[in-house]
Amino acid sequence: MPGGVNSPVRAFKNVGGNPLFIDHAKGQHIYDIDGNEYIDYVLSWGPLVLGHAEDHVVAALQTAVERGTSYGAPTQLETQLAEMVQNLVPSMEMMRMVSSGTEATMSAIRLARGFTHRDKIVKFIGNYHGHSDSLLVDAGSGMATFGINTSPGVPDPFALDTLTVEYNDTAAIRDLFEKQGDEIACVIVEPVAGNMGVIPGTQSFLETLREITKASGSLLIFDEVMSGFRAGLHGVQGLTGITPDLTTLGKVVGGGLPVGVFGGRKDIMSDITPAGNVYHAGTLSGNPLAMTAGISTLSQLNADLYIQMGKKVDRLTAGIQESADRHGVPLVTHHVGTMWSYFFNEGPINNFVDVKKSDEQFFAKFFKEILANGIYTAPSQFETNFLSAKHTDEDIDRTVAIFDDAFTKLA
Incomplete structure (x- = not known):
């Protein structure tokens, strides 16, 4: 396979290192072939709004x-x-x-x-x-x-x-x-x-x-x-x-x-x-x-579910933004509904010219740091992350804490 993958961003070329090879997944978690568990915010690039292998x-x-x-x-x-x-x-x-x-x-x-x-x-x-x-x-x-x-x-x-x-x-x-x-x-x-x-x-x-x-x-x-x-x-x-x-x-x-x-x-x-x-x-x-x-x-989607997921995305992005601000890391978070992303950028960000000002080298270091601690986000500064109905408040707290640790280490 060209680059070892069937779709290019999977190759981790933008962030370095080897991509995850997945063995199985359930709910908000994904498991690689080495037995490592991750909180998954990629969710097959969006489809799994109900989480992996929903019953x-x-x-x-x-x-x-x-x-x-x-x-x-x-x-x-x-x-x-x-x-x-x-x-x-x-x-x-x-x-x-x-x-x-x-x-x-x-x-x-x-x-x-x-x-x-x-x-x-x-x-x-x-x-x-x-x-x-x-x-x-x-x-x-x-x-x-x-x-x-x-x-x-x-x-x-x-x-x-x-x-x-x-x-x-x-x-x-x-x-x-x-x-x-x-x-x-x-x-x-x-x-x-x-x-x-x-x-x-x-x-x-x-x-x-x-x-x-x-x-x-x-x-x-x-x-x-x-x-x-x-x-x-x-x-x-x-x-x-x-x-x-x-x-x-x-x-x-x-x-x-x-x-x-x-x-x-x-x-x-x-x-x-x-x-x-x-x-x-x-x-x-x-x-x-x-x-x-x-x-x-x-058939399982309804307005109440989106309200619940939206509140969690609000709390997640607010927590990440507060942590970055506290550590003096230039960061902008955006979210709409269950879609969210973070840019290592002073902002504001309204178009591709703005996005290209983001620090891709810092993103690569940061991505590898949070991945090593069990958080799987999109392996590119130019991609979106997602939340599922299965993500819990505890998942949000753990994610924010791991982002904070990464800011402490890399800032």
């Missing part, structure tokens, strides 16, 4: 696997999960299940181009929307970790049709639309950026995107693959009251199995084959195991 999800999957793992034909499970998603994200009037977030965003972009009969798309610097060609320009996440602007292998015409603007820069996006608005098929945005650490899109920024796309005949795509059911029960669109034309989801919807979803206005989604002519297909799309895990997960 109801496991039981549902055990039953489902005995009935067959894949049919390549419709099941009632697909409709059941789609109805649950629509109930929580009403803007998704019609949707299509896929097998990954990359598939979801790639398909949404193709649909937007087909629906508008335009080629150009707009994305924001530091936003990551998967690894399809059109979206690997000024991307965050692993691209930022490895210092890659546009990946080799992406033809120039793909990059030329992708216009990039700084995140949260309302003036710049207005200027771009004044010049090229009638050529732009869509704007795709992480309404809470999670692939350069947690950076919320401001209300005015997101409202501007809604206003100018509607005025120009372009589509607005909210990429909520990460923020969906993480920023809140109804995603960022539930927090802001802003309704996009299309939404992409993933992560939590699969309950730990590979899933993505793209959907939105019925008139737009009706352009997808076989109802329309914009092609999309997938042998494992909507497979019964992933649908089962998603149904079991979403």
Whole structure:
């Protein structure tokens, strides 16, 4: 395997040393092949809002696997999960299940181009929307970790049709639309950026995107693959009251199995084959195991659970910030819902330019120090951490104490 891994950030290249090889996990804990136990704040990069190997999800999957793992034909499970998603994200009037977030965003972009009969798309610097060609320009996440602007292998015409603007820069996006608005098929945005650490899109920024796309005949795509059911029960669109034309989801919807979803206005989604002519297909799309895990997960989510988790994230980030301040360590913590991150940075942090000012060398030392003491956070300054329903107050206290010890040792 290139770099010894099947996804790049797992290699720990940005922080040095060898990555964890995992043996098993349960609840809020993960266990490596050497028998070490960690409080896990990565949670498979977001999907496990109920924690690892949640009892109801496991039981549902055990039953489902005995009935067959894949049919390549419709099941009632697909409709059941789609109805649950629509109930929580009403803007998704019609949707299509896929097998990954990359598939979801790639398909949404193709649909937007087909629906508008335009080629150009707009994305924001530091936003990551998967690894399809059109979206690997000024991307965050692993691209930022490895210092890659546009990946080799992406033809120039793909990059030329992708216009990039700084995140949260309302003036710049207005200027771009004044010049090229009638050529732009869509704007795709992480309404809470999670692939350069947690950076919320401001209300005015997101409202501007809604206003100018509607005025120009372009589509607005909210990429909520990460923020969906993480920023809140109804995603960022539930927090802001802003309704996009299309939404992409993933992560939590699969309950730990590979899933993505793209959907939105019925008139737009009706352009997808076989109802329309914009092609999309997938042998494992909507497979019964992933649908089962998603149904079991979403059925356990409710507003009270998010209030409880939100209070714990508040206490966690406040404790880390207070400790850093006391030790004189430049640190900024951000959190939205169950998403949180910490930057070794004076702040404020509103976009990728701000994020790049963070002290990555200190981050690498700090990461290894807390990892050695049983705290597993994302191994990159450009990634997001998460909280699950299984994390306890004791976990929060222990985490803050270990962060404090690391500040004492490294400050």
